[in-house]
Amino acid sequence: MHSTKHPIAIDDNVATVHLSSFHYGAPGIGRKVYIQAALHADEVPAMLVAHVLRQELERLDAEGRVKGEVILVPAANPLGLSQVIQGTPFGRYDLATGINFNRAYRHVADELKASLAGRLGTDAQANVALIREQARRSVDAWEPKDSAGTLKKTLLAMAIDADFMLDLHCDNEAVLHMYAGTPLAGAVQPLAALMGARVLLLANESGGEPFDEACGRLWWDLADHFPDAAIPPACVAVTIELRGEMDVRYDYARQDADALLQYLAHAGVLDLPVRALPEARCTPTPLGAVEPLEAPHAGVLVFHKQLGDRVEAGEPIADIVNPVSGKVSALSASRPGLLFASTAHRHLLRGMHVCKVAGEESFRSGNLLSS
Numbered sequence: 001m002h003s004t005k006h007p008i009a010i011d012d013n014v015a016t017v018h019l020s021s022f023h024y025g026a027p028g029i030g031r032k033v034y035i036q037a038a039l040h041a042d043e044v045p046a047m048l049v050a051h052v053l054r055q056e057l058e059r060l061d062a063e064g065r066v067k068g069e070v071i072l073v074p075a076a077n078p079l080g081l082s083q084v085i086q087g088t089p090f091g092r093y094d095l096a097t098g099i100n101f102n103r104a105y106r107h108v109a110d111e112l113k114a115s116l117a118g119r120l121g122t123d124a125q126a127n128v129a130l131i132r133e134q135a136r137r138s139v140d141a142w143e144p145k146d147s148a149g150t151l152k153k154t155l156l157a158m159a160i161d162a163d164f165m166l167d168l169h170c171d172n173e174a175v176l177h178m179y180a181g182t183p184l185a186g187a188v189q190p191l192a193a194l195m196g197a198r199v200l201l202l203a204n205e206s207g208g209e210p211f212d213e214a215c216g217r218l219w220w221d222l223a224d225h226f227p228d229a230a231i232p233p234a235c236v237a238v239t240i241e242l243r244g245e246m247d248v249r250y251d252y253a254r255q256d257a258d259a260l261l262q263y264l265a266h267a268g269v270l271d272l273p274v275r276a277l278p279e280a281r282c283t284p285t286p287l288g289a290v291e292p293l294e295a296p297h298a299g300v301l302v303f304h305k306q307l308g309d310r311v312e313a314g315e316p317i318a319d320i321v322n323p324v325s326g327k328v329s330a331l332s333a334s335r336p337g338l339l340f341a342s343t344a345h346r347h348l349l350r351g352m353h354v355c356k357v358a359g360e361e362s363f364r365s366g367n368l369l370s371s
């Protein structure tokens with residue numbers, strides 16, 4: 001094992017920031033795995049899972065049981081972690097620009113469409129190697145204009161050529177759920193089963209250039225552009241939402257870390273006794289089938305339903321109660337689905353996010369992620 005400190009913000013006249021990564025196994029001996037936790041900074045369940053992973057990976061590495069390369073970034077956003085506003089952590093957006101830390105990653109496919117013209121053939125393995133080399137070059141050439149950009153480039157440079165990219169987040173309040181590219185459905189389903197995910201959301205492109213798509217979508221974009229070349233979806237990039245922000249528990253962290261290690265054992269990266277996959281708790285559904293509900297007016301949010309409940313179309317999920325006007329509005333989804341995530345606030349203003357219901361049939365398009 002070795003660790004690396006990456007300079008992120010190093011101007012002499014302001015506070016300096018570094019990012020730490022931990023490296024196990026060795027490059028080139030097998031498949032490459034990149035795991036990062038808490039890209040939105042104050043996603044504490046993810047950091048606790050990373051802590052357990054780190055202990056386990058250190059032990060496995062010392063025993064020579066890492067059969068590839070594993071990079072772990074246990075706190076992926078030191079810039080966001082240092083943002084606290086009057087006692088409240090604020091890690092989702094860069095305070096300097098208002099930009100979400102999980103948006104605006106460099107999508108290298110457009111550049112590669114030009115640089116790879118006429119150079120790809122029917123040998124998938126050779127294509128993958130060439131695409132990775134060009135992708136690394138493209139990320140290296142990225143010239144960020146601010147510290148958040150430097151952080152994004154540093155993270156992407158470690159992940160862009162990985163076989164597996166596991167991005168550990170959490171929601172405000174939620175059951176465990178995951179996001180992945182549609183072409184990765186088969187590769188991600190065993191992980192969803194191991195993690196006990198209640199929802200697995202798929203999209204070819206969800207909009208806004210999040211980190212997982214910078215690593216994953218590159219491959220199917222190039223496959224579409226070069227239809228005669230053999231280009232597999234060579235990076236299993238997945239975003240894992242480890243329940244809600246208050247679900248910080250050793251038993252969850254151990255269980256989640258164990259599921260991730262089992263997945264890597266199934267993939268041949270870790271030499272661990274492999275257990276049979278548990279029965280999946282969900283089937284993949286389109287991200288375009290997620291219905292977000294908003295508050296129709298200001299008021300107190302009171303749920304009738306619990307996270308993980310199935311709801312029918314028109315069935316009351318929650319009320320918004322205005323204590324001054326006395327108005328009570330029942331909220332329901334227009335389609336049946338699973339109530340899987342909600343706000344952590346209980347007084348909302350008009351238009352604020354209430355909850356999300358995962359249905360089965362896609363009915364939304366365009367920008368599919370919440371801001």
Ligand SMILES: [Zn+2]
Pocket residue numbers: 039040043102169170
């Ligand atoms: Zn997040």
